Amino acid sequence: xxxxxxxxxxxxxxxxxxxxxxxxxxxxxxxxxxxxxxxxxxxxxxxxxxxxxxxxxxxxxxxxxxxxxxxxxxxxxxxxxxxxxxxxxxxxxxxxxxxxxxxxxxxxxxxxxxxxxxxxxxxxxxxxxxxxxxxxxxxxxxxxxxxxxxxxxxxxxxxxxxxxxxxxxxxxxxxxxxxxxxxxxxxxxxxxxxxxxxxxxxxxxxxxxxxxxxxxxxxxxxxxxxxxxxxxxxxxxxxxxxxxxxxxxxxxxxxxxxxxxxxxxxxxxxxxxxxxxxxxxxxxxxxxxxxxxxxxxxxxxxxxxxxxxxxxxxxxxxxxxxxxxxxxxxxxxxxxxxxxxxxxxxxxxxxxxxxxxxxxxxxxxxxxxxxxxxxxxxxxxxxxxxxxxxx
Ligand code: MG
Numbered sequence: 001x002x003x004x005x006x007x008x009x010x011x012x013x014x015x016x017x018x019x020x021x022x023x024x025x026x027x028x029x030x031x032x033x034x035x036x037x038x039x040x041x042x043x044x045x046x047x048x049x050x051x052x053x054x055x056x057x058x059x060x061x062x063x064x065x066x067x068x069x070x071x072x073x074x075x076x077x078x079x080x081x082x083x084x085x086x087x088x089x090x091x092x093x094x095x096x097x098x099x100x101x102x103x104x105x106x107x108x109x110x111x112x113x114x115x116x117x118x119x120x121x122x123x124x125x126x127x128x129x130x131x132x133x134x135x136x137x138x139x140x141x142x143x144x145x146x147x148x149x150x151x152x153x154x155x156x157x158x159x160x161x162x163x164x165x166x167x168x169x170x171x172x173x174x175x176x177x178x179x180x181x182x183x184x185x186x187x188x189x190x191x192x193x194x195x196x197x198x199x200x201x202x203x204x205x206x207x208x209x210x211x212x213x214x215x216x217x218x219x220x221x222x223x224x225x226x227x228x229x230x231x232x233x234x235x236x237x238x239x240x241x242x243x244x245x246x247x248x249x250x251x252x253x254x255x256x257x258x259x260x261x262x263x264x265x266x267x268x269x270x271x272x273x274x275x276x277x278x279x280x281x282x283x284x285x286x287x288x289x290x291x292x293x294x295x296x297x298x299x300x301x302x303x304x305x306x307x308x309x310x311x312x313x314x315x316x317x318x319x320x321x322x323x324x325x326x327x328x329x330x331x332x333x334x335x336x337x338x339x340x341x342x343x344x345x346x347x348x349x350x351x352x353x354x355x356x357x358x359x360x361x362x363x364x365x366x367x368x369x370x371x372x373x374x375x376x377x378x379x380x381x382x383x384x385x386x387x388x389x390x391x
Contacts, residue, residue, distance in 0.1 A: 211223070297323060
């Protein structure tokens with residue numbers, strides 16, 4: 001609450017013009033962060049309308065299967081891009097033996113994926129042969145296992161299975177953290193966040209990751225991919241390849257059903273080179289800071305000296321070198337203006353003068369200005385000489 005109040009006061013103090021919305025407020029941008037803390041100049045997040053019912057697609061989702069034959073035929077093909085032999089049955093997709101994987105026509109990179117699946121009501125087979133399918137990302141490279149894993153406890157010997165091949169596993173790499181599977185025949189949900197590996201040239205700078213919720217329970221906690229998922233073979237990171245591919249459901253010979261499939265395309269988080277992550281590149285950060293400085297400098301309030309000086313101080317926080325000359329001129333003009341005022345005139349500007357002192361303190365704390373900043377000393381002298389800080 002205290003912070004909200006402070007922000008409200010800061011906003012109120014500078015009037016309603018959006019271009020002069022806040023001046024300096026939180027710790028400023030730096031070599032690894034293009035934006036200040038609580039920076040009002042950052043892009044506002046896009047508005048998304050969530051679904052009324054959990055599990056249903058929000059407004060920005062791409063719906064790949066909504067239970068209609070139309071969405072089946074429009075969005076799904078076989079591995080060669082032709083008509084799939086999978087069946088549309090009672091508003092669901094059914095895996096058909098030897099039909100091959102079903103593939104989204106559209107290609108995706110990093111995604112949030114929701115889908116629901118149902119292991120066959122009629123329990124047949126054993127282990128990897130019981131209700132086996134899978135969700136493949138990036139054209140088949142990475143599998144989140146779909147399997148009837150309801151009774152996998154080795155002690156009861158009903159349906160033991162290797163842990164890294166159970167439902168919720170990143171196949172062959174990491175078992176689910178827990179086993180929240182429902183009985184065969186009951187619908188189960190996956191919510192998957194997939195980030196593909198990031199390469200610089202041939203070097204993998206981040207392996208990519210899978211986060212998976214199975215029936216609302218976290219089973220993969222940002223698992224960093226060792227490479228594509230394999231049967232029997234230890235996975236290893238491959239060379240960079242395609243950055244987009246189909247979402248696929250596996251044909252593993254069992255009639256697994258699917259419904260309610262939608263995705264949201266995600267930015268590659270490691271493509272953020274301008275703020276905060278260890279992949280932030282100083283030249284990219286500097287370029288964006290310069291751009292912000294230029295935008296703010298173009299909107300400087302030239303009519304109100306107080307707003308003007310606070311504005312140029314904010315500009316300096318993004319690009320000190322680029323606007324130093326302008327700052328020096330504006331600072332001198334501002335101090336000259338104060339020097340022409342009598343004691344009453346100075347007193348009338350108390351709020352503005354204190355705000356400038358706060359801005360300078362912030363810039364000193366953030367090492368934009370040195371401790372012995374001359375402007376800060378000049379402002380403090382005016383405050384002291386005029387008794388502005390006396391109660
Ligand atoms: Mg499978």
